[in-house]
Every structure is written in C-alpha cells, then in structure tokens.
Amino acid sequence: MxxxxxxxxxxxxxxxxxxxxxxxxxxxxxxxxxxxxxxxxxxxxxxxxxHGSARIFRYAYPDSFYTDLVCKARTAWDELELASGQQLISPHGSVDYGALRNPRHLAAVLESAGVEHELLSAADARARFAGIAFDTEVLWHPGAGVIDAExxxxxxxxxxxxxxxxxxxxxxxxxxxxxxxxxxxxxxxxxxxxxxxxxxxxxxxxxxxxxxxxxxxxxxxxxxxMDVYQENAYHFPYLDQDPEARLAWPTYIHKDPAFRSYGLPGGRDAGFRGQKVAEYMGGRRMDSAAAQDGSIDPANRERVIDYVKRYLPGLDPTPYAETTCIFTSTPxxxxxxxxxxxxxxxxxxxxxxxxxxxxxxxxxxxxxxxxxxxxxxxxxxxxxxxxx
Structure with a gap:
C-alpha cells in the first residue's frame, strides 16, 4: 500500500x-x-x-519615536548593504513643507535626535531647489534618500x-x-x-x-x-535632463489642506528620467489587495497633473509612465x-x-x-x- x-x-x-x-x-x-x-x-x-526601485528613506517624523526608530534602521541598512555588497539607499536628501507638515516642529524633532538638517525659508528653498514652488518654510535633511525596494x-x-x-x-x-x-x-x-x-x-x-x-x-x-488602497503613481520627466540636475532633485513630502503629495527620484523604475509623484491615500480603497485591478483612476491622474503644474515647475506636467501599488494602513x-x-x-x-x-x-x-x-x-x- x-x-x-x-x-x-x-x-x-x-x-x-x-x-x-x-x-x-x-x-x-x-x-x-x-x-x-x-x-x-x-x-x-x-x-x-x-516592488520597484523607488521608496523614500527619511528621518523626519512629527513624533520622535519614529525618528529614533529610523536611526536604528539606518544601522540595519548598513549591515545589509555590507553583507550584500550593494548600495540599496541612494542619497538625495528630503524636503518637507506645507501648512500641515509643520517643518519647524520636524526640525525640533531632528535636532533632539542629532540628525543633520536645515530650516529654510520658502525663498531660500526655491533658490536651492528651483524645480519646486515652496509655499511655506522648508525642512531639509541631507541624510534622506531613495530605497531600491526590489x-x-x-x-x-x-x-x-x-x-x-x-x-x-x-x-x-x-x-x-x-x-x-x-x-x-x-x-x-x-x-x-x-x-x-x-x-x-x-x-x-x-x-x-x-x-x-x-x-x-x-x-x-x-x-x-486595515485600509488597503490601490495607489496611483506617475513619473514626470525633468525639464533639465542634465545628469547633475537630475541628481540634485530631492525626495519631498508636501501636506497642504487641499492636497497631500509625496515625490521622489524614480530610479530605474522609469529610466532615471523623472520624478515619481503621487497623491497620499488618493487611490481606490479595497478590502484586500486581492481586489486590485491595476487600473489608473483618470480623476486621480488629473489631480496629480494639476498639482505638478502648480507646485513642481521643474517637471514636464505630462507623465511618461504610470503605475499602481498597494498601500496598507491602520487607522x-x-x-x-x-x-x-x-x-x-x-x-x-x-x-x-x-x-x-x-x-x-x-x-x-x-x-x-x-x-x-x-x-x-x-x-x-x-x-x-x-x-x-
């Protein structure tokens, strides 16, 4: 038998x-x-x-708990990079701004954690990062970057x-x-x-x-x-395609009462040609990731394009690539x-x-x-x- x-x-x-x-x-x-x-x-x-090559690594949080946790995580990333022989976080720095982001408070949190940073006026930030139309004070911290997630x-x-x-x-x-x-x-x-x-x-x-x-x-x-979203992300080409100009683009988080957005250099996901831009929690809500269909929401695309026209003058407001991704969050x-x-x-x-x-x-x-x-x-x- x-x-x-x-x-x-x-x-x-x-x-x-x-x-x-x-x-x-x-x-x-x-x-x-x-x-x-x-x-x-x-x-x-x-x-x-x-998936993909573009996730934000940043230290700026309104709560020191998470900033302290990022500092510990950086040590763990160093271990992984050494073990793998690869650079997994590309340095780009990060800017945080907007009426709901409170850069001054974020600066105080980074100060207490010993993380290098600068608090810039909107005018000074525009002079340094001409591709972004800042509308408030700006927190800049150079230790941020882009994670190649895959x-x-x-x-x-x-x-x-x-x-x-x-x-x-x-x-x-x-x-x-x-x-x-x-x-x-x-x-x-x-x-x-x-x-x-x-x-x-x-x-x-x-x-x-x-x-x-x-x-x-x-x-x-x-x-x-847990809320599961099918988020939409778009890649907009840099108007200045000079390699040094592309490398000078930071990651950003912009929280305004009318629109919450984040962006970062798109990496190899989109040929290093542009900035990946998205609306925070702007996608379709689902019960589970199994319900995703991979389709882009046309209304979301238009909202993000309008945002780029207003706040990101250094980008061509016509996306050359777009994708969806899964975003999960607790209340x-x-x-x-x-x-x-x-x-x-x-x-x-x-x-x-x-x-x-x-x-x-x-x-x-x-x-x-x-x-x-x-x-x-x-x-x-x-x-x-x-x-x-």
Missing part, C-alpha cells in the same frame, strides 16, 4: 516575501533557526507593496538563503490550522507545510487571510481595521506587530514602513522567538486603547 509523502516542515514558516517577510526570514535564519519563506508569487512581486528584498532573501532558509515561490497561502504542537499551512492548490511557529507578513493580503488563521477570538477581534498609521500561541502578525504598513525594512527583521525575530520584544505602540492592545 502506497504512503503519501509527508508535508515539508520547518521550525519557522514566514509567509510573504516583501520587505518585512524577507527581513524576518533573514534574521531568523541568521540566528540559526530552520526557516521556510513562502511567497505567493515571487519576492518583491510587481502587484504587491515592495533589490533590498532580493538582498535579504539571498542572505536568508545563505543562512540556510528555504525559499518557496508560487506558494499562495489559503489557511493555517493547528497540527500537533505546531501548525499546518495550506496553499490554495492543496499543498501544505508544517511549522512550529508562523510569522505572517502578508501585506495587503493580510485582511483577507485573518479569518483563516487559528487565532484566539480576543486576539483576532483586537486587530484594527492610526502605526504598525501592527504582535504574537499569540506561536503565530506572529506583522503589518508595517506600506505607507511608511519601507524605510524600516531590515530592522523589522530583528523585531520579528525577537517577537517570534520570545527573546525580545517590540515597541508597545505596535501591540494590538495599544491599537485598542488608541481607538477606544
């Missing part, structure tokens, strides 16, 4: 090979644990949150693999169920994987997966509602990191989580192994208190 082949197993199973999952697999494997990384399609998938994910996956982790691609997780002293992870096509402990880093797919996880009712009920915009009964939930929220990439791996490994902890702000109990 034939016997069925037993399901493969690992001590730790990490679900999702975006920035968070790849970092978790790397750090767990680096600490000597047996790890399997299960990815729905491929690492840094084009329809997920960690290469960062692949670098962390390579490090995880070098430390013995198994990488399973085209492995869409449908559910997790108890199995002995651990868990069985089931795929959508009937395969299974058995693990002692699970780390769920499914990004915009997490809201749709939560109901299929064996979580205690109290724990599951305390997970805050407070704080991350979710918590653990119960051997299952760790990680949702660092793509709106501002990318810059913490490698550090998230350390936090995930601490939480999943029980050898450390995470900031209380990220625990579900803190979310419940904030929203009560």
């Amino acid at each position: 034939s016997q069925s082949t037993p399901a493969p197993s690992a001590e730790y199973i990490v679900i999702g090979a975006g920035l968070t999952g790849a970092a978790a697999a790397w750090k767990l494997a680096q600490r000597g644990h047996e790890v399997a990384l299960l990815e729905r399609t491929v690492p840094a998938a084009a329809d997920a949150s960690s 290469r960062s994910v692949l670098a962390m996956v390579a490090q995880a693999k070098a430390h013995g982790a198994r990488i399973e691609t085209n492995w869409p997780v449908a559910s997790i169920e108890p199995a002995g002293s651990g868990y069985q992870v089931n795929s959508a096509d009937g395969r299974s994987y058995v693990g002692s402990r699970i780390v769920v880093a499914a990004g915009g797919w997490l809201p749709g997966l939560l109901g299929n996880l064996p979580l205690p009712a109290g724990f599951a009920g305390s997970v805050p509602t 407070t915009e704080d991350f979710i990191m918590d653990e119960t009964q051997g299952i760790t939930i990680m949702s660092p929220c793509s709106g501002h989580g990318a810059k913490f990439g490698p550090l998230l791996g350390d936090l995930a490994a601490d939480l999943a192994t029980g050898t450390g902890t995470v900031p209380e702000l990220f625990r579900l109990s803190s979310h419940a208190k904030t929203l009560a």
Whole structure:
C-alpha cells in the first residue's frame, strides 16, 4: 500500500516575501533557526507593496519615536548593504513643507535626535531647489534618500538563503490550522507545510487571510481595521535632463489642506528620467489587495497633473509612465506587530514602513522567538486603547 509523502516542515514558516517577510526570514535564519519563506508569487512581486526601485528613506517624523526608530534602521541598512555588497539607499536628501507638515516642529524633532538638517525659508528653498514652488518654510535633511525596494528584498532573501532558509515561490497561502504542537499551512492548490511557529507578513493580503488563521477570538477581534488602497503613481520627466540636475532633485513630502503629495527620484523604475509623484491615500480603497485591478483612476491622474503644474515647475506636467501599488494602513498609521500561541502578525504598513525594512527583521525575530520584544505602540492592545 502506497504512503503519501509527508508535508515539508520547518521550525519557522514566514509567509510573504516583501520587505518585512524577507527581513524576518533573514534574521531568523541568521540566528540559526530552520526557516521556510513562502511567497505567493515571487519576492518583491510587481502587484504587491515592495516592488520597484523607488521608496523614500527619511528621518523626519512629527513624533520622535519614529525618528529614533529610523536611526536604528539606518544601522540595519548598513549591515545589509555590507553583507550584500550593494548600495540599496541612494542619497538625495528630503524636503518637507506645507501648512500641515509643520517643518519647524520636524526640525525640533531632528535636532533632539542629532540628525543633520536645515530650516529654510520658502525663498531660500526655491533658490536651492528651483524645480519646486515652496509655499511655506522648508525642512531639509541631507541624510534622506531613495530605497531600491526590489533589490533590498532580493538582498535579504539571498542572505536568508545563505543562512540556510528555504525559499518557496508560487506558494499562495489559503489557511493555517493547528497540527500537533505546531501548525499546518495550506496553499490554495492543496499543498501544505508544517511549522512550529508562523510569522505572517502578508501585506495587503493580510485582511483577507485573518479569518483563516487559528487565532484566539480576543486576539483576532483586537486587530484594527486595515485600509488597503490601490495607489496611483506617475513619473514626470525633468525639464533639465542634465545628469547633475537630475541628481540634485530631492525626495519631498508636501501636506497642504487641499492636497497631500509625496515625490521622489524614480530610479530605474522609469529610466532615471523623472520624478515619481503621487497623491497620499488618493487611490481606490479595497478590502484586500486581492481586489486590485491595476487600473489608473483618470480623476486621480488629473489631480496629480494639476498639482505638478502648480507646485513642481521643474517637471514636464505630462507623465511618461504610470503605475499602481498597494498601500496598507491602520487607522492610526502605526504598525501592527504582535504574537499569540506561536503565530506572529506583522503589518508595517506600506505607507511608511519601507524605510524600516531590515530592522523589522530583528523585531520579528525577537517577537517570534520570545527573546525580545517590540515597541508597545505596535501591540494590538495599544491599537485598542488608541481607538477606544
């Protein structure tokens, strides 16, 4: 009588090979644990949150908690760049401005953290960055830059693999169920994987997966509602295509009562020819990333074009490339990191989580192994208190 082949197993199973999952697999494997990384399609998938070459790395936050966390993350990025032999953050600096951004307060936060910065008048900022029509005081900090998200994910996956982790691609997780002293992870096509402990880093797919996880009712009920957006981003060409002029463009965050925008040099995503510009949370809201269709919202395109005409005179206001991406957020915009009964939930929220990439791996490994902890702000109990 034939016997069925037993399901493969690992001590730790990490679900999702975006920035968070790849970092978790790397750090767990680096600490000597047996790890399997299960990815729905491929690492840094084009329809997920960690694809492409352009994410902002910045220190400026209105809360010193996050600025201090960025300082720790920079050390973790240095480790990854050294291990991979690649530059993963390109220096461009960053400008923050607008009536709702409060550059003066941001400057005080950076001052307390010891981060290099300048507070500029609108006129002085326009003289330095002629391509941007500043309308308020401006915070400039040169330590900011642009993260190549895809290469960062692949670098962390390579490090995880070098430390013995198994990488399973085209492995869409449908559910997790108890199995002995651990868990069985089931795929959508009937395969299974058995693990002692699970780390769920499914990004915009997490809201749709939560109901299929064996979580205690109290724990599951305390997970805050996550908004998933199909964001639209556009690449506008620089009017001055001189290489030095292109390199002089900073990343920016502009928060005005009428429009909230962010932009950054587009990198290899769009041939280094222009600035990637988007409206913050301007895309279509969905229950899960599974509902995305990849279509650009024409009304959003027009709003962003109008914004470029008004505030970014150094750009040609006709986009030469456009794309959609997944953006996930909690009501407070704080991350979710918590653990119960051997299952760790990680949702660092793509709106501002990318810059913490490698550090998230350390936090995930601490939480999943029980050898450390995470900031209380990220625990579900803190979310419940904030929203009560």
